[in-house]
Amino acid sequence: MDLVLHHFESGVLTLTLKQKKKKNSLTSAMYAELAQALASAEADAHTKVVLIQGHETIFSAGNDIADFLQQPAAGEDSPVFRFLRGIAAFTKPLIASVCGPAVGVGTTLLLHCDLVYAGDNAAFSMPFVNLGLCPEAGSSLLAVQLMGYQRAAEALLMGEPFLAETALEIGLVSRVLPPTETNAYAQQQARKMAAKPLSSLMETKRLMKAGITPQVLERIKQEGLVFGRMLKEPAAIEAFSAFMEKRKPVFH
Numbered sequence: 001m002d003l004v005l006h007h008f009e010s011g012v013l014t015l016t017l018k019q020k021k022k023k024n025s026l027t028s029a030m031y032a033e034l035a036q037a038l039a040s041a042e043a044d045a046h047t048k049v050v051l052i053q054g055h056e057t058i059f060s061a062g063n064d065i066a067d068f069l070q071q072p073a074a075g076e077d078s079p080v081f082r083f084l085r086g087i088a089a090f091t092k093p094l095i096a097s098v099c100g101p102a103v104g105v106g107t108t109l110l111l112h113c114d115l116v117y118a119g120d121n122a123a124f125s126m127p128f129v130n131l132g133l134c135p136e137a138g139s140s141l142l143a144v145q146l147m148g149y150q151r152a153a154e155a156l157l158m159g160e161p162f163l164a165e166t167a168l169e170i171g172l173v174s175r176v177l178p179p180t181e182t183n184a185y186a187q188q189q190a191r192k193m194a195a196k197p198l199s200s201l202m203e204t205k206r207l208m209k210a211g212i213t214p215q216v217l218e219r220i221k222q223e224g225l226v227f228g229r230m231l232k233e234p235a236a237i238e239a240f241s242a243f244m245e246k247r248k249p250v251f252h
């Protein structure tokens with residue numbers, strides 16, 4: 001339980017990623033813990049809002065590449081897919097507080113959050129094409145819906161990072177703050193929201209997401225099949241070997 005810190009107060013379950021040394025990259029053990037926390041939060045009548053946050057210098061470097069190579073996601077019951085389905089279908093408000101790099105799933109998970117607050121040091125990226133992979137977490141659908149096709153193409157086909165100011169402009173984040181204040185502000189907003197009637201929060205979210213969630217779940221499944229296949233192909237093998245050997249990849 002020390003991979004992710006769980007704190008419950010005033011109706012808000014705060015999940016803090018605690019692997020700063022590894023840049024909060026997500027292992028399957030962390031995905032399992034997050035998936036379990038979301039499932040418990042769904043079931044617990046006292047939990048009204050969930051807040052996901054990292055450290056003021058790093059949100060998440062995405063999948064933990066070493067862990068990923070040792071135990072690739074095997075099927076729909078694997079921790080990563082349980083987590084992705086959990087955030088995509090979560091029925092209570094989900095808030096994220098993001099400072100520093102948010103890479104891969106560090107950015108794509110935000111597409112499922114209802115509110116995102118960012119530090120002015122936040123850098124978002126979905127570098128799947130640089131890794132010989134394809135989008136995940138429903139991002140091929142949600143990024144297009146959020147940003148429009150061309151901007152999503154720039155983010156997903158170029159894989160280049162974009163900063164907090166751009167994230168604010170495209171609507172990925174609701175407010176940009178100094179990094180030292182971001183988690184506290186997100187907590188304050190989460191508590192303000194948690195003071196409202198849970199039935200209103202849940203019905204409002206359900207109506208806003210009506211029709212979207214089944215499509216997103218289906219896209220997560222489709223992306224997962226392609227992603228799983230591409231992981232075994234030469235481009236991804238080269239990208240991951242290069243990362244482990246701390247060199248630039250060479251794609252043929």
Ligand code: COA
Nearest residue numbers: 021022023025060061062063064065066101103104127131
């Ligand atoms: N998986 C596994 N380990 C990771 C990681 C990841 N995704 N991201 C960072 N780490 C590890 C590094 O290997 C390094 O480990 P070491 O201290 O044992 O050498 C440590 O975390 C610190 O990372 P480093 O790259 O030195 O930090 P930085 O501050 O220079 O850069 C990032 C931070 C997030 C920009 C950079 O680490 C990065 O780009 N990571 C890869 C992200 C990625 O491609 N994710 C997509 C996965 S699908």
